[in-house]
Amino acid sequence: MNFTLEVWRQKSRAEKGHFVTYTVNNITADASILEMLDILNQDIVKKGEDPIAFDHDCREGICGSCGLVVNGRAHGPHQGVATCELRMRVFRDGERIVLEPWRAKPFPVIKDLVVDRTAMDRIMQAGGFVSVKTGGAPDANAIPIPKAAAEEAMDAAACIGCGACVAACKNASAMLFVSAKVSQLALLPQGHAERKARVEAMIAQMDAEGFGGCSNTYACEAECPKQISVAHIARLNREYLRAQVV
Numbered sequence: 001m002n003f004t005l006e007v008w009r010q011k012s013r014a015e016k017g018h019f020v021t022y023t024v025n026n027i028t029a030d031a032s033i034l035e036m037l038d039i040l041n042q043d044i045v046k047k048g049e050d051p052i053a054f055d056h057d058c059r060e061g062i063c064g065s066c067g068l069v070v071n072g073r074a075h076g077p078h079q080g081v082a083t084c085e086l087r088m089r090v091f092r093d094g095e096r097i098v099l100e101p102w103r104a105k106p107f108p109v110i111k112d113l114v115v116d117r118t119a120m121d122r123i124m125q126a127g128g129f130v131s132v133k134t135g136g137a138p139d140a141n142a143i144p145i146p147k148a149a150a151e152e153a154m155d156a157a158a159c160i161g162c163g164a165c166v167a168a169c170k171n172a173s174a175m176l177f178v179s180a181k182v183s184q185l186a187l188l189p190q191g192h193a194e195r196k197a198r199v200e201a202m203i204a205q206m207d208a209e210g211f212g213g214c215s216n217t218y219a220c221e222a223e224c225p226k227q228i229s230v231a232h233i234a235r236l237n238r239e240y241l242r243a244q245v246v
Helices: 033-046 118-127 147-157 164-168 175-186 189-208 219-223 231-245
Strands: 003-009 018-024 096-100 109-111
Touching: 018 033, 118 175, 118 189, 147 175, 164 175, 164 219, 175 189, 175 219, 175 231, 189 231
Parallel strands: 003 096
Antiparallel strands: 003 018
């Protein structure tokens, strides 16, 4: 398979970026889009030029570091997969593919397709944890938890913090990410002791980082590689309202 790529190149956050056109040939249909970029970078390096910078780690859809905007969509045209899981067979032979970094003020471009997502780390540091003493693992049945609550908490915990929800939202809102992290703890007894302080601190940090408000378009849910439900945003709002009343 052969493709024409329009790739965003930007040397640093202080410099202006622009699109550069590349062609790649003889790419197998089962290759991931990141493997295709590896092949392209080999050709670029052979020419003595600077390779395209992009984030990746696990390449299994677990770490969330690979996020790109592919043809205008966060993580590309398929739902429920991260960029690293996107295979070239979903594109037509000869297709033109546009690759961009996440577009959001709280995610400044470091270089090319790499953005600084430490704003999300700071939100987690503000309250996305439970304060417990470390030690041996407790017995699984020590704290009774309803099965439905446990399963919903696990669904929320599946969030990998990739930032696709921010990139997809026209307001660059991080509400889906924050709600998933608040929800997974609000559903479990271990998280109840700090629930008031947690939601207030995390929302305050989210606002301080410059993320926008929820647009209610559900674009975040549509592009989330782990298909986190916007129902968690409703829980986040309830938790915040509860914190203001209690």
